[in-house]
Amino acid sequence: MIRHLLSGADLDADTATEILDTAAEMATVAGREIKKLPALRGRTVVNLFYEDSTRTRISFEAAAKRLSADVINFSAKGSSVTKGESLKDTALTLQAMGADAVVVRHPASGAPHRLANWVDGSVVNAGDGTHEHPTQALLDAYTMRARLGRLAGLSVAVVGDVLHSRVARSNVLLLSTLGAKVTLVGPPTLIPVDIAAALAPGTDVSYDLDSVLPNVDVVMMLRVQRERMNDSYFPSAREYARRYGLDGPRMRRLPEHAIVMHPGPMNRGMEITPEVADSPRSTIVEQVTNGVSVRMAVLYLLLGGNNR
Amino acid sequence: MAYPPAARSSPPRQPSVKVILASADVQRVVDRIAHQILEKTQGAADTVLLGIPTRGAPLARRLASRISTFEDVAVPVGVLDITLYRDDLRRHATRAVGPTQVPSGGIDGKRVILVDDVLFSGRTVRAALDALNDVGRPASVQLAVLVDRGHRELPIRADYVGKNIPTSLAESVKVTLVETDGTDEVKLYGGTTS
Numbered sequence: 001m002i003r004h005l006l007s008g009a010d011l012d013a014d015t016a017t018e019i020l021d022t023a024a025e026m027a028t029v030a031g032r033e034i035k036k037l038p039a040l041r042g043r044t045v046v047n048l049f050y051e052d053s054t055r056t057r058i059s060f061e062a063a064a065k066r067l068s069a070d071v072i073n074f075s076a077k078g079s080s081v082t083k084g085e086s087l088k089d090t091a092l093t094l095q096a097m098g099a100d101a102v103v104v105r106h107p108a109s110g111a112p113h114r115l116a117n118w119v120d121g122s123v124v125n126a127g128d129g130t131h132e133h134p135t136q137a138l139l140d141a142y143t144m145r146a147r148l149g150r151l152a153g154l155s156v157a158v159v160g161d162v163l164h165s166r167v168a169r170s171n172v173l174l175l176s177t178l179g180a181k182v183t184l185v186g187p188p189t190l191i192p193v194d195i196a197a198a199l200a201p202g203t204d205v206s207y208d209l210d211s212v213l214p215n216v217d218v219v220m221m222l223r224v225q226r227e228r229m230n231d232s233y234f235p236s237a238r239e240y241a242r243r244y245g246l247d248g249p250r251m252r253r254l255p256e257h258a259i260v261m262h263p264g265p266m267n268r269g270m271e272i273t274p275e276v277a278d279s280p281r282s283t284i285v286e287q288v289t290n291g292v293s294v295r296m297a298v299l300y301l302l303l304g305g306n307n308r
Numbered sequence: 309m310a311y312p313p314a315a316r317s318s319p320p321r322q323p324s325v326k327v328i329l330a331s332a333d334v335q336r337v338v339d340r341i342a343h344q345i346l347e348k349t350q351g352a353a354d355t356v357l358l359g360i361p362t363r364g365a366p367l368a369r370r371l372a373s374r375i376s377t378f379e380d381v382a383v384p385v386g387v388l389d390i391t392l393y394r395d396d397l398r399r400h401a402t403r404a405v406g407p408t409q410v411p412s413g414g415i416d417g418k419r420v421i422l423v424d425d426v427l428f429s430g431r432t433v434r435a436a437l438d439a440l441n442d443v444g445r446p447a448s449v450q451l452a453v454l455v456d457r458g459h460r461e462l463p464i465r466a467d468y469v470g471k472n473i474p475t476s477l478a479e480s481v482k483v484t485l486v487e488t489d490g491t492d493e494v495k496l497y498g499g500t501t502s
Contacts, residue, residue, distance in 0.1 A: 021405075022404070025389070028408060034441075037393075301402050304397055305397060305402030305403060306400060
């Protein structure tokens, strides 16, 4: 069993499938009166968040608490980080407090990889810069499998700001491991040259959303990340929405069974219209629910046994 | 499920093997337990059978099917995975979690009969009682096992026992079932073949 979860590439098909299967069992706990399992009693999980987050932090917190772990939430705001403490010193502090796992979100790509060298516990990447977000990819895969019954052979379009998207990178890695075919769609300025080949051979790139839609099982809309955009990647928000936004007429060109996903938070009216976001095809709320089960599975598989 | 650590239950290099129950015996024993359940529960009303994976699950289904053959009552059957409630999780590499299926009627107020293949230390049953506690509040809990091999480490006993097998700690008991292993058999490995 793996010790850290830093990248979608850390998971081979067997391990990823084991996580999804375990998550399916964890999901049954949510339907019970007592939503708690004793598996991680006495273990400490630290949520180390250097970047704002609502759903990911709460999701990890709920997951750890449902497994009876003790949770310490650390956010950079209001901590010694504002006094200039480095990531390493913060890590050593957590180490001294006996953290069994550190769930880290950081604006710098690669920060969780550095952290993994400094602490004895397991490190889970909860999003690092524009690099990776492996648990999001796992919950997306779980949602696809739950809705469509399989992953192998699925055709998945990932649409939008691929350049800045850690969700896209982790999804391409994990989905190709699990046998799905990914097509990256977006304006040329937001799709790095050679990204498909660099991440996973067999991944396609298209700049024309309308030609891709009739042939996909899943369309995953990415958030336009205004906070990471320092240059003009497209002329205007309206033009982006017209060419790459998913609206009602575009949604109706999808195959009957196809689902629409979004990792959240959404810019309604930008990459996705309210009509699509609130339609029965949309899995956006399910993704949040599934996130807790998947993160429970990840924490259990990293911390549940004696894997040191 | 044989609960104790691998070192205690794994057969030695050149094991002496003794068949305790052959295929027909296993079926007779299951039939007897089914009759005993009907007798002791006055017709198995308000009763739920919960099998503990791996081999308790098919045993529970067999008991339910025999009960419905004998008395024409449908007893709800479920599966209760105890992996996350074990007291030795930390001593081994992470264990895969099995399925838990509680019958749609739930277990609140019912008489729950836990079903397992081998009763040994009692720790599996202890974990199952904890797991049950999180699923609901049964009126009472009973235990049915195919084999009781002794060596309890906790104050736990079975209500229905298929076969008592006196063993030494050096020996191990292995139950195979058609559903999981292809044959119905109970074998004793190690020790003397007296």
